[in-house]
Amino acid sequence: MKLTWKHFKRVFLGQKREHVATSKDNYFSKENSDGMFTLQYPKESFPVPDNGRYRLHNEIEDCIVCDKCAKICPVDCIDIVPVRSPTEIRKASDGSSVKMYASTFDIDMAKCCYCGLCTTVCPTECLTMTKTYDYSEFDVRDMVYEFSDLTPEEAKEKQVLFDDYQAKKKAAAATKATKPAGAKPAMPAIKKPMIKPAKPKTDEDS
Ligand code: SF4
Ligand code: SF4
Known part of the structure; x- marks a missing residue:
């Protein structure tokens, strides 16, 4: 008291x-x-503290969609759906080439155990643990954080573009495979030496 x-x-x-x-x-x-x-x-x-491990954030512009974070996550709370691109999309801030879009990049913070493993394997360091710790929700579904920068329509469009590219590539490969094998270059004709029949020996020769 x-x-x-x-x-x-x-x-x-x-x-x-x-x-x-x-x-x-x-x-x-x-x-x-x-x-x-x-x-x-x-x-x-x-x-x-500066090294605190709280809510995750993905700087999607720098993400190369390598899937390493999702693979290492012990509770499987990172969901990534990649869409490949026929060409380089952009360069990440560390110079890495970004060749895939993430049509889905969701992190379910309700499942996350804040181990930080995903941030340690991230090659471009785009996945970080922020200082935000106060983010409780009434609905557990609101704990899923979406980081994809594509709308579903854009993702579909990118997938169609890549499928077209793949189809064209396969067709080109098939055409090449079915072409008749090129005729072998003609060997130059070898002239046979003319062998004159030997003259029958006569008495004069001896
Ligand atoms: S901090 Fe751990 S549990 Fe949370 S998303 Fe990363 S790897 Fe998964
Ligand atoms: S490890 Fe990093 S670069 Fe790779 S998919 Fe995860 S966030 Fe993106």
């Missing part, structure tokens, strides 16, 4: 406690925090 009244008095007099980062060694010491008490969230909140 004494402690409660003490803090009540401090709040009443507008004597807010000094903000000390959790990374400081003396964060929990009495001198600085003047005793631990419940933070008045969201007006007061713990500072977020």
Whole structure:
């Protein structure tokens, strides 16, 4: 009760406690925090460390749609549907060539266990864990974050373009395979040396 009244008095007099980062060694010491008490969230909140692992973000412009993050995820909460492009789409900010679109790039943060493995394997470092930790939802379906920059119509269009390209490529390969084998270059005719029949020997020759 004494402690409660003490803090009540401090709040009443507008004597807010000094903000000390959790990374400081003396964060929990009495001198600085003047005793631990419940933070008045969201007006007061713990500072977020720089290396904190909270909500994921994908900078889709830099994503090469390699699928490594989805493969390593232990809880299978990353869903990627790639659409290939016949040509290079753009360069990522680290110079990597982007040759695939992501018609779907969804991360279900309700399933995520915040292990951070997906960010460590990402070759372009476009997938990062942000400092956003307060994102509860009433509907669990709202915890699925969509990062694709294509509309369903655009994705369909890109898929048709790639299918056309593949069909043309296959047709060209088939035409090449069915062509009759080229005639062998004619060998130059070898002239046979004329062998004159030997003259029958006569008595004069001996
Ligand atoms: S942090 Fe871990 S669980 Fe969450 S999406 Fe990445 S790999 Fe999956
Ligand atoms: S690992 Fe990185 S580059 Fe590869 S698909 Fe995932 S986010 Fe994109």
